[in-house]
Amino acid sequence: MKLKLDSETCWLVGGVLALLVAATAIGQWLRWRSGGEETTRTIQNLNARIKAWWMMVAVFALAMLTGGVGSVILFGLTSFFALREFITLTPTKSGDHRTLFWVFFVVTPLQYWLVATEWYGLFMVLIPVYAFLFVPLRCALSGDCERFLERAAKVQWGLMVCVYCVSHAPAIFFLKIPGYEGQNGKLLFYFVLIVQLSDVLQYVWGKTLGRHKIAPHVSPNKT
Secondary structure, eight states: OOOOOOHHHHHHHHHHHHHHHHHHHHHHHHHHHOOSHHHHHHHHHHHHHHHHHHHHHHHHHHHHHTOHHHHHHHHHHHHHHHHHHHHHTSOOOGGGHHHHHHIIIIIHHHHHHHHHTTOHHHHHHIIIIIIHHHHHHHHHHTTOOTTHHHHHHHHHHHHIIIIITTTHHHHGGGOOOTTOTTOHHHHHHHHHHHHHHHHHHHHHHHHHTOOSOSOTTTOTTOO
8 A cells, every 4th residue: 555645645745844844933933032931941842842743744754655564664663662651651560571571572563463464353353352361361370469450451551552542543554445545645644633733732722822720730731
C-alpha cells in the first residue's frame, strides 16, 4: 500500500507546513517580545513544542511515503517506547522481568507483524485474549505471588493502551474500503492531525483563555 499523492494530499501536507511555518514565526516573535520570567518560560515551552512538531511531521511524512510498512514500523516503535515509559512509571519486581521480556520482544512485534500481514482475525484477539491470559500465567511461574493481581493488571493495561490501541492506527493503511482505494493514507493523516490539533488547541486555550482548572493534581494546565 502506497500513499496516493493526489491534489488533496498535497493540499493537506501544504496546509500543515503552512501552519508550522506560521507557528514558528509567531513563536520567534513572542520570544523577541517576551518580558517577565514566567512569560519567558511559557514561550520557551511553546517553541520547544513547535520544534517537536517539526520533527514529528518529518518522521510521519517519511513513514507515509514508504506506505503501510513504514507506518507499521513507526507506530511499532512508538508503542515500544510508550510501553517502556508506562512500565517505568509502574514499579515492577524482579519476578516480572521475564514477563516483560515476552511483552516487549515477542507480543509487541507480533502484534505489528499481524497488522503488516493483514491477519486481522488474530490481530484483534492476540492481546485482549491470549496475552491477557499469558501475562498472569508467566508471572505465576516466576514464583513471586506478592501483589500478584496488581502486578499482572499493570502489565495487561500497559499492553492494551500502549500497543493494542496504538496498533489500530497503521491498520487503517490496510483497510479495503470499496470505492476508496488508495485513500487510506489520508484517513490515517486525518486521525493523526485531529489528535495533534487537540493537543495544540488545549495547550493554547489553557495558556490564553482558560481559567478554571479541571484536574489540577493530575494535569495542572488543563482548563
